[in-house]
Amino acid sequence: DQQVKQNSPSLSVQEGRISILNCDYTNSMFDYFLWYKKYPAEGPTFLISISSIKDKNEDGRFTVFLNKSAKHLSLHIVPSQPGDSAVYFCAARLYSGGGADGLTFGKGTHLIIQP
């Protein structure tokens, strides 16, 4: 059973517009959420994160929103730029108290920025 879901395999957005990537989760024990960006043949690059005690975190053009009651988070990119074209992964951490908590990833959304 997939605990982190990214239901849109791909998303096409015009340059300069807002890109909104969505992620849903099922486990209410997740306490930390992250977004990663991945280019082909490279490792995932950390983009932005949010703790479950917050509902918004902003870093430059990137904002992540968390709606705990809906178990939903979204990544907003404004304005979208050609270099934003990549696969975006949503990830969640289940806090176990042990110190080394692996992340649970969604399947990714391929964002394509059109000129």
Added chain:
Amino acid sequence: DAGITQSPRHKVTETGTPVTLRCHQTENHRYMYWYRQDPGHGLRLIHYSYGVKDTDKGEVSDGYSVSRSKTEDFLLTLESATSSQTSVYFCAISESSRGLGETQYFGPGTRLLVL
């Protein structure tokens, strides 16, 4: 740059042969992780380590073993490679201090093909 290298970057091997992948970090982080990425699955945790000689299983650990004899090196071994282990393998590290969250940083990946 989290100072993570993976070797080899590409490997082709035959079914039934043993394979060892190496992850090396330069920044003395305590926690290290191995993930695999497959089409349609996102990234999935194989094994992780919370210190020298301290390791544990992740979601997809069958057919894999790990070792960590030094802080800087985390080895992933496929004792007898199978075609289902054809994948891209990513190593990750996270910082030693724990707060509300902990970001994982990924290496460049190893592309493994088992024929």
